[in-house]
Amino acid sequence: MTIKTKLQLGLLFLFGVIVLLGGMGMYYLNQLKEESANILTDNYESISYVQKMQESLDLDTHTDSLAMITFEKNLQQQEKNLTEKGEKEETIELRKVWNLYKTQHDLQFLPSIKAHLFEIATINQNAIFRKNEAAQIISQEALNYLKIITIICLLFSFTFVINFPAYLASPIKQLTEGIKAITAKNYEQRLHFSSNDEFGALATAFNLMAQKLDEYEHSSLAQILSEKKRIEAIINKLNDAVIGLDDHQHILFVNSVALDLLHLNQDKLVGKSALDVALHSDLMRSLLNQSSDNQEIKIYTGGKESYFSKEWILVENEEKLLGKVIILQNITKYHELDAAKTNFIATISHELKTPISSIKMSLSLLENPKIGELNTEQQDLLQNIKDESQRLLGITGELLDLTQVESGKINLAFEAVSPIQIIDYASMAVGFQAQQKSIEFQIDLAPALPQVWADAEKTAWVLVNLLTNAIRYSEVQSKILISVIQEQNQVVFGVQDFGKGIDAKYLDRVFDKYFQAPNSPKGTGLGLAIAKQFIEAQQGHIQVKSEFGQGAIFQFSLPIYQG
CATH class of the missing domain: 1.10.287 (Helix Hairpins)
Structure with a gap:
C-alpha cells in the first residue's frame, strides 16, 4: 500500500468520524425539534383556544356580541386542531352544547360547556407532559449514543494522530541522517526500510546512489585526469573558437583559436567571470550578448578582417542548466x-x-x-x-x-511623396497585364492621407512587383484590392488578391532569396526578397497574410513625412 493510499484512508477515517458524529447529532436534534414543534402546534394552541373561550364565557354573552364571535372563532380553530385521543369527541360534544346555548340562550348549558372545555384542556396538558417525557428519553438516548461513539472515535483518532506522524517522520529522519553522512563523504551509509511503499523505493534509490558514489570515490583518479587531458586536446585542435562557461558565467576552458581572437592569455581567462572579462574586451561583450546570435561578427585577426558566426550550446542534465559553450565558426571564405x-x-x-x-x-x-x-x-x-x-x-x-x-549599397533618393502618386504610377505600369486577364483594380484610399518620406522609384518598384504577383496568381475576370491607410506615424499600403493563396508552411519563406512555392508560376524568386530590402532600407516594414485557397494580402508601411 502506497503512502498516498494510507494518507487517503487516514483522512477518510477522520472524515467518517466527523460525518458520523454530525449525522447522529443532526438526527437526534431533528427528532427533538419535531417533538417540540408538535407540542407547540398540537397542544399549546389547543390550550390557548380553550383559555380564550373560557374568557368569553366570563363575559355576558347575551348582551356582548363580540364575546359570542370570539367564542365561535376559537371553537372553529379548535375543531381544526384535533390531535390527541378523546379530543375530537369532547370537541364534538362542546359544539353541540354551544349550538343549543346559541339558539336557546339558556344559562343551564354554561356548566356543561365549561366542563367540556376543562376536559379538552386536561387532554392537551396530559399530552404535553407525555411528549415532554418522550423528548427527554430521546435526548438521554442521543446523549448516551453520542458519548459511546465519541469515546470510540477519540480512541481511534488519538491512536492515528500518535502513530501516523511517527510513521512518516521516522523514515524522513533516517533519510536526513543518511544525506548528512553522504555530505560528509561517508558513502558506506545505507538506509533500511521494511515498508514496501514509496519509503522503500526511496531507500533503494538512496542505497544505489551511495553505491555509485562509493564506486566513483574509489575509481582511478589517473584515468579521470587522462580523459580530461584528451578532451582538452581535442578542443584545442578544433579550427573553431570554443569557450566553455559554467552555470554562473565563469570560464571553464578556452581553446587556442579563441585565445588568439581575444588577444588574452589562458591564465587571465580560465576560472574568471566572463562578465568581468567583458568589461575590458569588446569581443567577449559581443559574445555574451545573446540578442546578436543571428548576426555575423567581424574581427580583425591575422592582418585582415575576418567574419565569424556565433553559436550557443546549452549543456543540460535532466532539465538543469550545467553551463554553456560558445562556438565561433570562421566563415570568412564563404563571405x-x-x-x-x-x-x-x-x-x-x-x-x-x-x-x-x-x-x-x-x-x-x-x-x-x-x-x-x-x-x-x-x-x-x-x-x-x-x-x-x-x-x-x-x-x-x-x-x-x-x-x-x-553589397549594402542601396542608393535611396528620399523625398516627400504622395501615396496616390505611387498608386497611380504602379497601377498604370501593370494596367496592360490586368486588362489581358480582365482583372479590375479596386482602390480604397483613406481620406486626408499624408505624404510619406521615401524613395518614390524604389517604392513604386515594390508596389509594381506586388501587383504583378497578384495578377499572376489571380483568376480571369477577378479583382485586386489596393488600399492605403494611416496607422499612427506610418502609411500602410496593401495589395489583396483572391487567388489560391499561400500555404501556411511557406509564409515564413516568401521573402527569402530564390524561394518559389511548389506549383507556382516560373520566376526568379528574387522580387519579394528585393522588395523587403527596399522597404526596410526606408525604415518600413513588409508582411504577408494568407490562407490557402482564399488569396493573399501583402502590406508594407512607410514613415510619414514630418517636414
Whole structure:
C-alpha cells in the first residue's frame, strides 16, 4: 500500500468520524425539534383556544356580541386542531352544547360547556407532559449514543494522530541522517526500510546512489585526469573558437583559436567571470550578448578582417542548466565567395543589358512595315522573341537590384511623396497585364492621407512587383484590392488578391532569396526578397497574410513625412 493510499484512508477515517458524529447529532436534534414543534402546534394552541373561550364565557354573552364571535372563532380553530385521543369527541360534544346555548340562550348549558372545555384542556396538558417525557428519553438516548461513539472515535483518532506522524517522520529522519553522512563523504551509509511503499523505493534509490558514489570515490583518479587531458586536446585542435562557461558565467576552458581572437592569455581567462572579462574586451561583450546570435561578427585577426558566426550550446542534465559553450565558426571564405558571386552577377547582368537592348532594337525594326510585311506565323514568332527578351531584361534588372542589396549599397533618393502618386504610377505600369486577364483594380484610399518620406522609384518598384504577383496568381475576370491607410506615424499600403493563396508552411519563406512555392508560376524568386530590402532600407516594414485557397494580402508601411 502506497503512502498516498494510507494518507487517503487516514483522512477518510477522520472524515467518517466527523460525518458520523454530525449525522447522529443532526438526527437526534431533528427528532427533538419535531417533538417540540408538535407540542407547540398540537397542544399549546389547543390550550390557548380553550383559555380564550373560557374568557368569553366570563363575559355576558347575551348582551356582548363580540364575546359570542370570539367564542365561535376559537371553537372553529379548535375543531381544526384535533390531535390527541378523546379530543375530537369532547370537541364534538362542546359544539353541540354551544349550538343549543346559541339558539336557546339558556344559562343551564354554561356548566356543561365549561366542563367540556376543562376536559379538552386536561387532554392537551396530559399530552404535553407525555411528549415532554418522550423528548427527554430521546435526548438521554442521543446523549448516551453520542458519548459511546465519541469515546470510540477519540480512541481511534488519538491512536492515528500518535502513530501516523511517527510513521512518516521516522523514515524522513533516517533519510536526513543518511544525506548528512553522504555530505560528509561517508558513502558506506545505507538506509533500511521494511515498508514496501514509496519509503522503500526511496531507500533503494538512496542505497544505489551511495553505491555509485562509493564506486566513483574509489575509481582511478589517473584515468579521470587522462580523459580530461584528451578532451582538452581535442578542443584545442578544433579550427573553431570554443569557450566553455559554467552555470554562473565563469570560464571553464578556452581553446587556442579563441585565445588568439581575444588577444588574452589562458591564465587571465580560465576560472574568471566572463562578465568581468567583458568589461575590458569588446569581443567577449559581443559574445555574451545573446540578442546578436543571428548576426555575423567581424574581427580583425591575422592582418585582415575576418567574419565569424556565433553559436550557443546549452549543456543540460535532466532539465538543469550545467553551463554553456560558445562556438565561433570562421566563415570568412564563404563571405569572400559570396562577395565574388555578387560581383560576378553584377558584371554579367551589366554586360547582358547591352545585347538585350540590341535585340529589342532589332525587334522594333522588324515590326516596322518599312522593313517588310510579316505573315501571321512570323508575327507570332516575333512576339515570342519580344516577350522572352523582355523577361530576360526583367531578370537582369532584378539581378542588378540584388547585387545592390547584397553589397549594402542601396542608393535611396528620399523625398516627400504622395501615396496616390505611387498608386497611380504602379497601377498604370501593370494596367496592360490586368486588362489581358480582365482583372479590375479596386482602390480604397483613406481620406486626408499624408505624404510619406521615401524613395518614390524604389517604392513604386515594390508596389509594381506586388501587383504583378497578384495578377499572376489571380483568376480571369477577378479583382485586386489596393488600399492605403494611416496607422499612427506610418502609411500602410496593401495589395489583396483572391487567388489560391499561400500555404501556411511557406509564409515564413516568401521573402527569402530564390524561394518559389511548389506549383507556382516560373520566376526568379528574387522580387519579394528585393522588395523587403527596399522597404526596410526606408525604415518600413513588409508582411504577408494568407490562407490557402482564399488569396493573399501583402502590406508594407512607410514613415510619414514630418517636414
